[in-house]
Amino acid sequence: MAKIPTPEELSNISFQPPAKGWMDTKPEFKEGCYCNAASPKWLEWLDYPYPRNWSVRDEDWKLPANWKEILLEGFDERLGRFRTLKLFMDICVRCGACADKCQFFIGSGDPKNMPVLRAELMRSIYRRYFTTAGKVLGKLAGARPLTEDVIKEWYYYLYQCSECRRCSVFCPYGIDMADLTILGRELLSSIGLNIEWTMASVGSCYETVGHIGATPQAYKDMIDFFAEENERVTGVYTNVTYNRKGAEILFIVPSGDYFADPGTFNYMGYLLLFEYLGLDYTISTYAAEGGNFGYFMSHEMGKRLNAKFYEEAKRLGVKWILGGECGHMWRVCNQYMSTWNGPADFLEEPVSPITGTKFENAKNHKMVHISEFTADLIKHGKLKLDPSRNAHIKLTYHDSCNPSRAMGLFEEPRYIIRNVVPEGNFIEMPSNTIREKTFCCGSGSGFNGDEYLEMRFRGGFPRANAVRYVRDKYGVNHLACICAIDRAVFPPLLDYWVPGMDVIGVSEMVGNALVFPNEIERTTDLRDRPLVGCEEAEEEEGGEIE
Amino acid sequence: MNLIDFLREHEAAIVQRWCDLIFGTYAPETVQFLKKVKNRFDNPVAYQTNEGVKGLYKALIYDMETEQLSNYLDEVIRIRAIQDFSPAQAVAFIFLIKNVVREQLREHFKGEVRIDQFSQELFDFDCRIDGLALLGFNVYMNRREKLHKIRLEEVKNKVSGLLRRTGMSIDYH
Numbered sequence: 001m002a003k004i005p006t007p008e009e010l011s012n013i014s015f016q017p018p019a020k021g022w023m024d025t026k027p028e029f030k031e032g033c034y035c036n037a038a039s040p041k042w043l044e045w046l047d048y049p050y051p052r053n054w055s056v057r058d059e060d061w062k063l064p065a066n067w068k069e070i071l072l073e074g075f076d077e078r079l080g081r082f083r084t085l086k087l088f089m090d091i092c093v094r095c096g097a098c099a100d101k102c103q104f105f106i107g108s109g110d111p112k113n114m115p116v117l118r119a120e121l122m123r124s125i126y127r128r129y130f131t132t133a134g135k136v137l138g139k140l141a142g143a144r145p146l147t148e149d150v151i152k153e154w155y156y157y158l159y160q161c162s163e164c165r166r167c168s169v170f171c172p173y174g175i176d177m178a179d180l181t182i183l184g185r186e187l188l189s190s191i192g193l194n195i196e197w198t199m200a201s202v203g204s205c206y207e208t209v210g211h212i213g214a215t216p217q218a219y220k221d222m223i224d225f226f227a228e229e230n231e232r233v234t235g236v237y238t239n240v241t242y243n244r245k246g247a248e249i250l251f252i253v254p255s256g257d258y259f260a261d262p263g264t265f266n267y268m269g270y271l272l273l274f275e276y277l278g279l280d281y282t283i284s285t286y287a288a289e290g291g292n293f294g295y296f297m298s299h300e301m302g303k304r305l306n307a308k309f310y311e312e313a314k315r316l317g318v319k320w321i322l323g324g325e326c327g328h329m330w331r332v333c334n335q336y337m338s339t340w341n342g343p344a345d346f347l348e349e350p351v352s353p354i355t356g357t358k359f360e361n362a363k364n365h366k367m368v369h370i371s372e373f374t375a376d377l378i379k380h381g382k383l384k385l386d387p388s389r390n391a392h393i394k395l396t397y398h399d400s401c402n403p404s405r406a407m408g409l410f411e412e413p414r415y416i417i418r419n420v421v422p423e424g425n426f427i428e429m430p431s432n433t434i435r436e437k438t439f440c441c442g443s444g445s446g447f448n449g450d451e452y453l454e455m456r457f458r459g460g461f462p463r464a465n466a467v468r469y470v471r472d473k474y475g476v477n478h479l480a481c482i483c484a485i486d487r488a489v490f491p492p493l494l495d496y497w498v499p500g501m502d503v504i505g506v507s508e509m510v511g512n513a514l515v516f517p518n519e520i521e522r523t524t525d526l527r528d529r530p531l532v533g534c535e536e537a538e539e540e541e542g543g544e545i546e
Numbered sequence: 547m548n549l550i551d552f553l554r555e556h557e558a559a560i561v562q563r564w565c566d567l568i569f570g571t572y573a574p575e576t577v578q579f580l581k582k583v584k585n586r587f588d589n590p591v592a593y594q595t596n597e598g599v600k601g602l603y604k605a606l607i608y609d610m611e612t613e614q615l616s617n618y619l620d621e622v623i624r625i626r627a628i629q630d631f632s633p634a635q636a637v638a639f640i641f642l643i644k645n646v647v648r649e650q651l652r653e654h655f656k657g658e659v660r661i662d663q664f665s666q667e668l669f670d671f672d673c674r675i676d677g678l679a680l681l682g683f684n685v686y687m688n689r690r691e692k693l694h695k696i697r698l699e700e701v702k703n704k705v706s707g708l709l710r711r712t713g714m715s716i717d718y719h
């Protein structure tokens with residue numbers, strides 16, 4: 001008789017190799033669980049090494065002949081340059097505090113996604129080539145030789161770390177896996193291993209306006225469209241200037257906010273706010289991408305793309321920079337920009353022209369977050385707001401990894417939210433899932449390609465699980481956030497885990513609530529959804545309701 | 547005593563064992579985590595699996611609607627459908643309840659009563675589990691189809707603002 005496995009046998013085939021003996025197990029690249037290899041075109045555009053056609057599923061990754069040398073030299077060089085790398089390689093005491101804190105471990109159940117083991121993938125190489133014990137004792141000292149299989153493992157697991165830094169919050173030594181992932185990915189890139197989603201975005205951003213490769217004309221056309229849409233909904237046309245020299249403020253947002261819903265509604269919110277204030281600002285069609293996917297492949301590429309910010313600020317002669325709702329843009333601007341491309345001594349310490357508040361926290365890099373700017377306006381009573389226009393929105397707030405863990409931006413968005421929605425409409429998720437302990441959306445750091453959906457849904461499960469709790473318990477129907485990647489990836493993630501949730505930016509709700517002296521009667525929000533109490537009027541007019 | 551009374555009386559122990567076996571389909575380090583960490587937000591896989599299995603078992607022993615059964619199955623399968631399992635491995639856990647029940651019977655009666663005594667009822671129970679497993683395949687397929695749809699939607703949504711601007715819409719379905 002044919003041998004058929006019993007359900008018990010089938011079930012006991014452990015789907016992931018145990019951590020014990022992890023050195024000897026190879027990753028299996030299954031559909032939905034790896035990022036596609038970057039096509040050579042982008043590498044050529046960017047002058048990045050070893051452009052070639054290769055595929056993750058192939059046995060042969062066509063590495064350059066001297067790949068090992070390149071990688072070890074690169075490792076050595078970085079050990080000298082980055083004290084964090086050296087430190088993080090040496091000081092982990094394997095206490096395990098970080099082990100179950102990574103959403104990719106929690107959601108996938110794969111032990112190699114425990115941060116301590118993810119780091120070990122690199123540490124084992126460090127020990128073998130850069131420590132005496134490892135050179136002599138080899139495996140006994142946790143060392144192993146560098147082989148192509150090790151490289152494949154790095155590729156697999158370093159692209160299962162979204163560089164969110166959650167683990168570092170729990171590590172008594174502050175070991176930050178995100179830092180290691182960044183350097184590990186750099187090393188992979190040095191031998192021509194890059195992922196398509198990131199490379200395509202970087203290549204496009206390098207050559208054109210931003211990640212999706214639009215022209216300046218298309219960008220302008222979109223913003224003009226928002227101005228018209230604003231006029232249609234609110235009766236207020238929102239004037240915009242482009243590349244205007246002598247403006248006080250340069251405004252930069254991630255491209256997600258002008259090409260993809262629901263970010264586009266957020267952009268409408270920004271424009272309404274600025275129109276309301278009569279702000280002296282301009283938008284650049286050159287520094288038109290707040291996001292920086294370069295940062296997801298190497299420091300060098302991050303720096304190259306980020307250079308546009310200060311270059312343009314200088315060219316236009318603005319005083320300071322205001323930034324929209326983006327996640328990693330803020331990590332880059334807050335922690336890297338002034339050392340990468342500064343000093344920005346041609347700019348002034350940002351001061352709100354409306355309230356006179358000095359943003360001392362931005363003294364160095366000269367860039368203010370839209371939530372800081374807006375919260376300050378509300379605090380000084382400069383905005384007339386009608387929260388009832390957001391009464392249909394019962395929301396919870398997701399702390400995006402970067403603004404929270406790389407910037408400490410916890411209160412400002414919450415303060416804004418409390419002022420633009422009716423009391424009782426804002427419900428927090430449980431404390432172990434928000435603020436500095438927030439769970440990642442599972443799609444940060446270049447994971448938002450559609451080929452990676454299964455993995456993203458694993459990593460995003462802990463977040464979705466907390467969202468589900470507030471939906472079921474309190475009837476929450478919106479998830480608010482201040483990150484463009486969030487706005488792009490949460491709709492599919494929540495559709496799978498918590499259907500019926502909408503995703504919304506904080507500035508969109510500000511736009512809904514702002515009361516203009518010359519506005520028309522508002523019956524819908526910026527998305528054309530009827531306001532509470534206006535449902536019937538919409539229906540009679542044969543509005544959008546189906 | 548008939549089987550159904552036994553199943554109702556031993557609900558907690560059976561559910562626990564069934565869950566433990568499901569957790570056993572993960573790597574050893576993960577099993578420890580799944581069993582140990584009780585906070586539902588720190589350990590959503592264990593929590594949701596547990597809730598699903600609890601509901602499923604209740605549905606089995608108290609005759610609930612097929613739809614409810616499917617919902618509980620979905621709690622567990624929704625997770626496994628996107629993890630590293632083959633389709634068979636994703637739904638095989640359903641069958642494990644058969645052995646769990648026999649194990650519990652054996653343990654409880656310790657030879658005093660022969661399990662044969664329940665053979666007809668056990669046979670009926672097994673048939674229901676087989677039916678449940680078939681439902682499980684449906685649930686699994688629905689989840690994979692959902693994933694597929696989401697993937698298509700996502701491609702479109704990447705430039706949804708642009709499409710709205712031009713008055714274009716793309717229907718991939």
Ligand code: SF4
Binds near residue numbers: 160161162165
């Ligand atoms: S940085 Fe985030 S994704 Fe990376 S290992 Fe730590 S917790 Fe996991």
Ligand code: SF4
Binds near residue numbers: 092099171
């Ligand atoms: S918490 Fe820190 S010291 Fe402890 S195992 Fe993790 S990285 Fe190492």
